[in-house]
Amino acid sequence: MSLDGQLPPKLRLLRAAAELLAKSAGAPVSTRQITQLAGVSAPTLYHHFGDKEGLFDAVVAAGFEEYVAGERDFAPSGQPLEDIRRMWDNHVQFGLNQPELYLVMFGNIRPESRPAIVADAEALMEEMLNKAAAAGQLNVQPREAARSILAANVGVTLMLIAEPAAERNLELSTMTRDAMIFAVSAEPASGPAPGGAGKSSVVVAAIALNAALQASHSDQLSSSELKLFLEWLHRISTTPAG
């Protein structure tokens, strides 16, 4: 009943913890279970991870690396908004494949514990949205769009996890996904919308230029000029213009 004895104890502990967590269905996993499955004695756990929480943090960190790897795994399609869709779907799939890990990562977040994971996930999505902004496809700041989309993505994934697997309807995901992308994208070009969606072309262009400048290291302006320029650009792109 123990994991292969050839791997180093630290790794065996990690795997045992991850395995028991995945099977736990929310019930607490004891250190004794973990160390027994790993074929190791109690103090070894505390030597390597300091804490039960330290061990679980390490499991979460490993899970997050897997998540990031999945989010980067596909080649950019050249259509940034399409790539955002794939990031979204990938996120949902990760959550459904490893629900317990996901619940620890995104369901149990507290200010004092793990905001770093959220920040990293946001950065990942913002990176992709920068490309959309550079292509003039965004009508809000990439950072705000990333935070908003990720929040909805997390909410949808949690809801799907909460449903019995048999009843899961992924339309909830695709519908919410497209609604969010639709709302932040510059494309629709229809009449002004309530609540600030549908910005003027000045804002769209300013956001696109801002993103393009961030990515290109233009040297046409001195650093002090650039600083002031970006400040004005920000002013233009954050407040609706006539």
Add this chain to the structure above:
Amino acid sequence: MSLDGQLPPKLRLLRAAAELLAKSAGAPVSTRQITQLAGVSAPTLYHHFGDKEGLFDAVVAAGFEEYVAGERDFAPSGQPLEDIRRMWDNHVQFGLNQPELYLVMFGNIRPESRPAIVADAEALMEEMLNKAAAAGQLNVQPREAARSILAANVGVTLMLIAEPAAERNLELSTMTRDAMIFAVSAEPASGPAPGGAGKSSVVVAAIALNAALQASHSDQLSSSELKLFLEWLHRISTTPAG
């Protein structure tokens, strides 16, 4: 250090558990802490609630009643979509006011434990969306819209809870809220438009912004600022960058 001795022990246990949970910051709350604060002995807890989990389920149920009461508390404005906005804001505020309770209710949801709460919350929102649908303001089925909006609402609330209180930016909430409502509302009458072919660079973006600025009479910059801004914009857009 014990709660008023006049209330029945069952109620005292409930309040003690809720109070300790709220202060716990995620750390586990022991039954001994609870029973001591309630001024009661261990078996009393098990007599009334069977289980530690049973007690916490009761706390959650009470919290949910409070949530529902809050969601019903305001008079319908006659504009269903406006009422949805208020429901959304109310939901977020509930989560920020009682983060620990909220995390148990919506952050730790598993198929085998509490989908009932989600179903009830969805029903609450669907009820309101039915009015919008009856007024011809909805793009999709009320049930699907309710599920989608609630999912985003939960995601946003969790993200805000995860942030240190000082850094919380409620714009994330209003932006996501309006994006979701915009997407499900019948007003725009145009479908999502996946990625356009606008491949862009700093130069193209600068030119686009320049043209947009000329046409829009933005007043975000003073005239002297604008003059310098346009000059820099010209410099950027006439010489290839990066």
Add this chain to the structure above:
DNA sequence: TAGCACCTATAGCGTTGCTATATGAACTGA
């Protein structure tokens, strides 16, 4: 071979969730 980190194990502490059992109070029916 001596010394020294590093890693792991034995044994056990204090606390946890929970319960077997007993005691008291309140109601019932004759």
Add this chain to the structure above:
DNA sequence: TCAGTTCATATAGCAACGCTATAGGTGCTA
């Protein structure tokens, strides 16, 4: 009026929990 019954609380204690004081073994460098 009072035994019988039911409900509610308390005493005391069990097995399992997270964690640690201490010590022993291993492989390096000198």
